[in-house]
Amino acid sequence: MYDFPLWPARASTTAGSVDALFIFLVALAGFMSIAIFIMIVVFAFKYRRRAGHRAEQIEGSVPLEITWSAVPLAIFLTIFVWGAVIYFRERTPPRGAEEVYVVAKQWMWKLEHEQGQREINELHVPVGRDVKLIMTSQDVIHSFYVPAFRIKQDVLPGRYTTAWFHATRPGTYHLFCAEYCGTAHSGMIGQVVVMEPAQYSGWLSGGIISGSLAATGETMFQQLGCPTCHRFDIQGRGPNLQGIFGKPVQLEDGRSVIADENYIRESILSPSAKVVSGFKPIMPTFQGLVNEEQLTALVAYVKSLTPQAGGGAGTPNISSPVEQKKE
């Protein structure tokens, strides 16, 4: 009568590993709880109060205590390592992944492909390719959750967070917001549509496109007057932005940071926070003059000024100081 699933669809490379650990844990937890249940039931029956039987006062047993501390600890640490390995892979987007920018707001998901396609509450992706999401929020904390891929990442206002996946099965899968964000939190749902590569190319070329994200960014770059200082021909009053994305940058206070998405974004909104060594802190702030989507476009444009390291439509993927190259 009712058709209800008991297991989520498995549609990404991560899903398999997560499910494997989960099944192991279910087996372990099942075994442990059944063992305890059985012991309690058996003891309850066997040692129930009967005439002529007295309880035996047992103080304890140090060897036993050590055993049932050390063995669980060993098992727990094994689980820890297993889970940590999965997590490490989940948080290390591979190079050359196709990038999608996500802006979350109350209460919808706005997605923009590099090539310029915009979507609302829907994300079309090709099967068998790495896809990396670069996400920010316009207001409160949201969380991008696709159960079928077993991925989830909080989306924060004021900075970018990333997630990635490699879809393995065509189909349509739920997209949920998983961090409570107000009235229509449960309405902030959508779907991820995984398509065969040919279908995906077709989808990409259809529809109204206003130009790739980077192209939009370039237009904004001109409109806002950035080339006045950030020149490409001669040394201007601001650093030349060609070839800098993903590389370390020396700051004038001696620190060194990687020029990733968060750095670019911060430099547009708070230019005096991390000034490049050798330059004066004269860049005006664009806080309030650009919205999140325009910021996304500008970041994409600056990224496009660095030749790609290889493979895919993307650019070098060092987009956060904590990420490293995938092995």
Place this chain on the structure above:
Amino acid sequence: MATATATITAEREHYLNTDYGIRSWLLTTDHKRIALLYLALITVFFFIGGFFALLIRLELLTPAGDLVQADTYNKLFSMHGQVMIFFFLIPSIPAVLGNFLVPMMVGAKDLAFPRINLLSWYLLVLSAGIMLYCIITGGVDTGWTFYTPFSTAFSNTHVIEAGVSIFIAGFSSILTGLNFVVTIHRMRAPGLTWSRLPLFIWSIYATSIIQLLGTPVLAITLLLVVFERAFGLGIFDPARGGDPLLFQHLFWFYSHPAVYIMILPSMGVVSEIIPCFSRKRVFGYSAVALASIAIAVFGFLVWAHHMFVAGISLYSAMIFSMLSYSVAVPSAIKVFNWTATMYKGSIRFSTPMLYAMGFIGLFTIGGLTGLFLAALGIDVHVTDTYFVVAHFHYIMVGGAVMGYLGGLHFWWPKISGRLYPEWLGKFAALTVFLGFNLTFFPQFILGYLGMPRRYWQYPPEFQVLNVLSTAGSTILAVGYVLPMIYFLWSMRYGKIADPNPWGAAGLEWKTQSPPPTSNFDETPEVTWEAYNYDEIPAPEEVPVG
């Protein structure tokens, strides 16, 4: 029967009949009366929080949002959490059973600071009043977790009132903990060394340390949220240069140890009940005592396991995951020791024992699912879903509440001088156990399927499991209402209880039921080890009310 009870109570003076009138209760400094004042207050709020839960479960019967509006639903789960945590669970055992028993268990006449004890109650009353005001005038919809910037800059509800209320409730909790620590350190009867203390005292001690050190951090965090909302101080708001993750770190620094405040006392209760109804001393007393302290200490080191997908660094996530596994070990030790205590015992299945056995089973499941959540790869998928909701309800309800009910039943004869009806007690315990599992086990499956928490509406394929869960909750509700009814009934009509109907060890059982105001006629001197069940004869008959 009724006349016999009337004459007997008139003969002997004890803490209940020593003075009548509202002033003698509202201005009392007797820890036993204060315990009952707390009992009344938290029972009221248990049913308020339970009512919100019922509405939540009714809404979730259908995928569409058709019972209440979305905003109302958001307020329901927020206030369910706040009421249950701050006005029921955190006070429950410490403020009711702890207040009643700690002085007696250590052989003292009262706590170290009786007037501060009364102040603690009044602080909770004040904060409860503010929370009621908040609820009645529209409630708060931030979730009990108050994440910023939603709570500081986007919510249109009574965040300030809720924050102030919980701030004050925190001080009630802090002062209770302070009282217990000083009492346990300084007021033990002669001969009562640390290693002769009941394990309930060890648990309360560990709980009190957490209350003392952790709650102030929540207090300052909520105060800063209130300031941000009221005065525009932008400490957590990214639009003003603040960091929402800083809020989360400060919030969880308290709120994780808080869960140990909620479970440790229940573990202490179980450590009293199991030996009594197995007629043997606890297996591995030192291990259980030290495990309580270990839980308190390690509990402070794992807070960011609530933030694995929040945007913290990869490496700090790994550290917190590893530490989270270490805190599971002392809990496992306790479960093994309790089970081993039953081995070769002489077991009686009175109601308290049923609750204690239920606790072990359900706490084991809840704790084991904690292992799932501590695994980083799994947590990414199940955090913020019903898996977490099921996990913490297994521990809070299947664990803490069952321990609380078991303790109430166990010490009821001491507190009231009456016996509750045993068959009803057993029936209610069974009802709670069955209703609880039906309510929350389906939620593990829902969580892994991907149903997020705090969802007013959901996709249709989640409906069957939600219906099962709601059905369970109605059964659970019956199981909770029954004790309230028969405990009240027993105060008037219950059979009179002996000083020690269970044949239990512990100083509290060596005095009258109900005890005199000063607890003991003479200060006891302890020359025996804890849980000396080889010396205490088991009662011949199972006492039935």
Place this chain on the structure above:
Amino acid sequence: MADTPLMTEHEEGLQHQFVDMEQQRNAASLGMWLFLATEIMFFGGMFLAYLVYRYWYYPEFAAGSRSIDIVLGTVNTAVLICSSLTVALGVKAAQLGKRKTLVTLLLITILLGLAFLAIKGIEWYDKFEEHHVPGRSFSAQDLIEKYPQIHIDPAPTQIYFSLYFAMTGLHALHMIIGVGIFAFLTYHAWKGRYTPEYHTPIEIGGLYWHFVDIVWIYLFPLLYLIDRKPLK
């Protein structure tokens, strides 16, 4: 206060739950130390926030720090240290049973506490005038113009001042409570309640006052002395 009918004899001031005065003294002392531990955790949350934001927004914190009055801050520090001296001397006087000296010292302590609060009030008023109070009328423009060498963003500057007001405000609240406690102690000292055998309230009240003083000793350099090097 409930007196149990079962008490046969008790010393002056012995509360019924205690066996003897020594137990009562020890309990009171342990209780106050534990309470101070909770206060450390309470202020600690704000100190943590301060540390994080100072690390991230050093220039703004430096500018904010320069804008608060170092003279008044130093005077206040001296005032509080003196008040801790009078408190310590008061405890000594109580131990020696010198009632008049005790009362005098307690009164001086209160006066010093009130002086601290008055000076703090002046500082806050100055901030209000300069539009440095966070909220709608906040403006960091004057600091941006005054310190062109330090590159300042308005938003983090507001965080500095938010923390300034939160931390000094909470400290001031504790001072007010301290003054209240000492008023109570002074009254009872004047009535002759404290003797060499029983002066626990003076001791634990003193502990509280010292703690509030120590919090200020931390607040002063953290808020006032971030960066006072002469600017180039």
